[in-house]
Amino acid sequence: xxxxxxxxxxxxxxxxxxxxxxxxxxxxxxxxxxxxxxxxxxxxxxxxxxxxxxxxxxxxxxxxxxxxxxxxxxxxxxxxxxxxxxxxxxxxxxxxxxxxxxxxxxxxx
Numbered sequence: 001x002x003x004x005x006x007x008x009x010x011x012x013x014x015x016x017x018x019x020x021x022x023x024x025x026x027x028x029x030x031x032x033x034x035x036x037x038x039x040x041x042x043x044x045x046x047x048x049x050x051x052x053x054x055x056x057x058x059x060x061x062x063x064x065x066x067x068x069x070x071x072x073x074x075x076x077x078x079x080x081x082x083x084x085x086x087x088x089x090x091x092x093x094x095x096x097x098x099x100x101x102x103x104x105x106x107x108x109x
Contacts, residue, residue, distance in 0.1 A: 001094060004042050006052035007031050009073075010080050016087060017051070020094060035060055043067035049097060051090070053078055063102045071097070074106040082107065 005014055007025040014022040025031055030041055035057050042050055049069040058072055071093055075082035089105045097103065 001048045004047045004050045008053045012080050039067050058102055066100045069097050069101045072104045076107045
């Protein structure tokens with residue numbers, strides 16, 4: 001699966017999402033690109049999923065018209081230490097993710 005990590009996530013996370021081709025928004029040259037345009041760019045570049053910590057994305061974008069799948073992770077803080085406990089749920093989600101789905105993974109459960 002071709003995975004795009006949003007710029008609001010630690011770059012180190014790309015090394016910890018295993019079994020997938022993981023790129024960052026910064027690597028792709030899309031830093032500062034707004035969500036709607038970012039999703040369109042990601043779709044055009046044949047990404048399967050955007051992983052983000054943007055809690056507002058699910059309210060800003062129409063889930064029924066997403067061009068690619070989106071996974072919103074909600075750790076207690078935006079550090080790798082806080083994200084690591086969510087990685088097993090993220091890996092399981094990626095393994096069964098359907099195209100254009102929106103999934104939320106929260107530290108609160």
